[in-house]
Amino acid sequence: MKYCNSKHICVTPRGAGTGLSGGALPVYGGVVLGLQRMNSIVKVDTENFQAIVEPGVINEVLQQTVKEYGLFYPPDPASKGTCFIGGNIAHCSGGPRALKYGTTRDYVLNLEVVLPSGDIIWTGANTLKYASGYNLTHLIIGSEGTLGIVTKIVLKLIPFPTQNSLLLASFASPIDACRAVSSIFMGGCSPSVCEFIEPLAFRLAADYLQVAFETPETVQAYLLIEIDGNNGELIAKECENMYTILTEGNCLEVLLATTTSEKEHLWKLRRSMGEASKKSTVYKEEDTVVPRAQLPELFAGTKTIAARYGLRTVCYGHAGDGNLHINILKDEHSDAYWNHEVKEAIKEIFRLCISLGGTISGEHGIGLVQKEYLPLAVSEIQIDLMRNIKRCFDPNLILNPGKIF
Template identity: 60%
Template sequence: MPFNALTSELIVAFEAIVGPAHVLTAQRAEAAATAEVYADYGRDHTEDLHYAPDVVLRPANADEISQIMRLCHEHRVPVTPRGAGTGLSGGALPVHHGVVLSTERLNKIIQIDERNLQATVEPGVVNEAFQNAVKEVGLFYPPDPASKGSCFLGGNLAHSSGGPKAVKYGTTKDYVLNLQVVLPTGDIIWTAANTLKNSTGYNLTQLMVGSEGTLGIITKVVFRLLPYPQHTILMLVPFRQEAQAAEAVSAVFRAGIIPSGMEFMERIAMEWSARYLGIPLTVPEDVRAHLLIELDGQDLDQLYKEAEQVYAVLDNYNVGEILLADTAAQKDELWRIRRNIGNAVKSAVYKEEDTVVPRAELGTLLAGVKEIGARYGFQSVCYGHVGDGNLHVNIIRGNLSDEMWNVGLREPISEIFRLCVKLGGTISGEHGIGLVQKGYIGIALAETNLNLMRGIKNVFDPHGILNPGKIF
């Protein structure tokens, strides 16, 4: 390991930078009876993994982060940046220990620029808090991961997070205009300009987005915003065949409709979630899957017209009775079922794979996942953003042996990923590679691509101290 251990001199230096109250160690946490809070800085939402930080720093701004990075660069101490810790690929885990750098105090919405439909925010702002703040002035920030109530915008940027609205509105990457970043060397840059178009040098903004905290620490973001869509209509469509649900998605687009949500739930996913929520729900015997389709816009009459067109498309498939939700309460309940599949699955032990393929291939992928599961003897709960071809495959521990769970699943997971790639897809749509998918990256990316990425990493971080052990 090329890294150095943390010294007491460095701790003192950190205290001078961020103030003693924001330098946490295991010993101090023990003394203050906050050991559990401290331990949380060593976990995220990925399985049950834990790695202990040597020290947790909670800087207040870019300048403090710059000073920290200069020290760590000089002393070759690893730094793992951390947002809210809701990641699903282990990206925030300090696998080489050293410093965990939390962005929790960079939590200000600095400006909402109504004239330009832009906002400048810090990375520690919670996604939903930001959505609500811009909605108050009639504006719209679309990216809405399932964890929107707790995840930070900085983490969303690290993985270019999506969410249901990505099918119409794109992912986090599509809303970023400009980033303030502290580089691993301590230098502070802005990546671009606050403009919708930019053809001035290489796109450092999009290089930073999705780099999982390995190239720099984002300290400010300029997002573009949209006018808030005033109305939505939601419909729940039962299908007798999973593959038909996937086909219907393409047909809706071909009819000229771009839904603002297009979610797929296989039968078992819906059942698990309803049971988890205590909602009495009887899915008819012959229903294999549901699509949850949302339309949005400024004009309700227009949405009803579009809904009729969607119905006309669905008439070509073997669907059950469509439930049209047009009250807020009905819509909330349907979205609650969809959003809680993840929580329902979490009540079991599971591994989540974030597969993604061209949208029309989702039926083939799902059938492949089930076939592989049957062959290796595991159950999976599948759901996801079918409009984007993004299928979350949750492999359930069930009665699998330790050997199978810890080692034996590698082969079937590899098979699933190879199928994704064969279908034109890849191994992560929105969760990132982080720690837990690192072993599979060679399935998606050629060695030449990985070498380019390693080269870029080395340009930004010559000592390799920032979030080491991730992606490749």
């Protein structure tokens, strides 16, 4: 880094390349700094419930490793089988279980960071509490590789929840499904997962995986709900409560996954939806997030906007967080129409999202592809503050240029 900084050569850090906002793309050429060989789990500290890892550790490998000690690292993006912890930090990744357990930010205690100057710092302390000046750890998380290169990570772990139940609720109306999300929480339930899924997303995933999954015509939306914990009786009681709430919310049917293979089948379908959409046609994936009670308005408004532009969308996502992934499909539209009109449609969707108290990305980041929309969500003053922070860390602007703003 010292050499590149002195020569004004730009450097783009790269994890597994599973990002969805172009954050790892070397848009100005230069050097790509691949972190895939920094893949050691240095230590699992079972006394302090911590792990020290390098950035190239695959999320699922870490999860499986700490599980052997009865510990749990909850952030679980859809790409958990390939994505790196370093990339998760760059984008503050979440995933389905962020609903109950929080996002990557909630599990990072301390970071070793190489600054663009070549200096190496630790950003905080290996403690659960930190009130010693500005929290540089949290500043680095979500900075998309623009402030420094994370080379070591101290993570917080929690006890592994030993039991869970997985429910699939179907609805004739997607708006009822969206409304049911708030009702679940207002009814006293605290699921670990609450995913909204349109039938088309299930069908695309089933085609992609070449497995069977029937979506009856009467069903227009699903909620995939997981309840976890360590007490089977309490989980069963919460499932009963959930069933009552969902039924009162016009649910057509609630299915309980009774075996591990049924659960795995549903999760495999859910986790393949992004890739399945990509394989079906050219598409744009938007990572909208609103307060969860505003989900019905976001969904309805998105469909109205898309219809006005003649665009087909498929929506799924972390409904409990109000985080709806909206995939806009190109289908048979011409390149000219797609390249111009889709941007206008996206702007309208984002304006709607912001008017509902939300923002334009919940967990994918801004990167390259969303930066033209950032001024819709944050003020010029905020962007100036971000630029000034960037200059403090990286006065020569060599690190991951062309991203965020």
